[in-house]
Amino acid sequence: MRTLFKHGTVVTPDKTFPADLLVDGERIAAIAPDLPADGATVVDGGGTYLLPGGIDVHTHLDMPLNGIASADDFHSGHVAAAFGGTTSHIDFAIQPKGAALREALDLWHERARGKACIDYGFHMTIADPTPAVLREIARLPEWGVPSVKVLMAYKGRLQVDDATLFAVLREAARHGLLTMVHCENGDVIEILTREAVAAGNLGPKFHPLTRPAELEGEATGRAIALAAVAAAPVYIVHLTCDLALQQVRGARARGQHVWAETCPQYFFFTADDLDRPGFEGAKFVCSPPFRTTRDQEALWEGVRDGTLSVVSTDHCPFNFATEKVRGRDDFTKIPNGVPVIEDRLSVLHDAGVVAGRISLNRFVELTATNPARLFGLYPRKGALAVGADADIVLWDPKRERTLSARTHHMRVDYNLFEGMTVRGAPAGVWLRGRQIVDGDRFLGQPGTGQFLHRDRFAVELAP
Ligand SMILES: [Zn+2]
Incomplete structure (x- = not known):
């Protein structure tokens, strides 16, 4: 044809x-x-x-969380992504406690089977880093998974300590993998959260107050320092604030192999949105949280000057009426995550290209070319x-679109950008x-999306 x-x-x-x-x-x-x-x-x-078709390198489809799952699976999420101009994505396979990485990967392959309408790959989130699991990192590239993720937050669930972060960075670098890091200081967040709950501060607005930007800036600097000592390339996921941005900018100026992404939602919302009337703020609960208008301006500057290389979504939708509501009396029980996979290109085009902040060429680079270069898909x-x-x-x-839950294709009962015309x-x-x-x-067909067996990380291709 x-x-x-x-x-x-x-x-x-x-x-x-x-x-x-x-x-x-x-x-x-x-x-x-x-x-x-x-x-x-x-x-x-x-x-x-x-x-070129958009590539979203940070998504969570059909992600299990405390007995529920994120609302889009590998069918509905793919349909929504396609309507927004995204033709490939990389999802996070999350290692269950006690499981081998290969078992986790098999679980995620099963989630996509027969459903995929766009091409998809996996990163491996390491949640239970036993010595055997650290040895297994070496095998990930032959399974088409040349990137791992570790988290410095979510204590008791996904958080790893510095020794483990360092060990993963070193092992990953040795075998041609890129390590992705969620940078927030989970130990201090845990203290602030416990204090907020004890004081009866239970509304959604306390979510950002218990995860201040300083703790993202600090963790970003720590991850970068550990990566330098490990001689490992590192990719900072969903960077939200100026303090973290400064860490990345400084490291890149020193010639360190550091890259970072942000997500469109961080250009649009602030901590004030968590304080919307009633329980509406729960719709905006994600981690790291929304910051300030000053941070938004800093992120645009980061996109312009090359400190930020990628705009992905961290798409992780939960229904407001049935799932977000679990935290009505306690913000710590609100499932974290927001729906963005369908709207990434349109909102970034409108606020970035139409508003004159970035060129259309830079738009393509941020949403397709750089993701492919960093994650083993370029030049395919x-x-x-x-x-x-x-x-x-x-x-x-x-073409104008008014974004709304009434017309979007994501399988979730609200749209983060409801009513916005882009x-x-x-x-x-x-x-x-x-x-x-x-x-x-x-016009797509379930089962026609293909697994992306990606190449090892190649620094010479990286932006
Ligand atoms: Zn994520």
């Missing part, structure tokens, strides 16, 4: 240029002016941009180039040469 995109404008991290783009089978076969149709199906790209994905997978978004920069949305989406979204119609 061949498809020819005529009259479009191709966007790469370096340039924007008018060209035709020919897809043959699952790959891009040619990008040049005035390509002949020669029997190919012709798609008129006039007035639109051709972007993340760029429009001859030989690459034909994951293509026909992006209409003028400019920029996909007119059509193709996954490996096959159209999966046409305007408001979904």
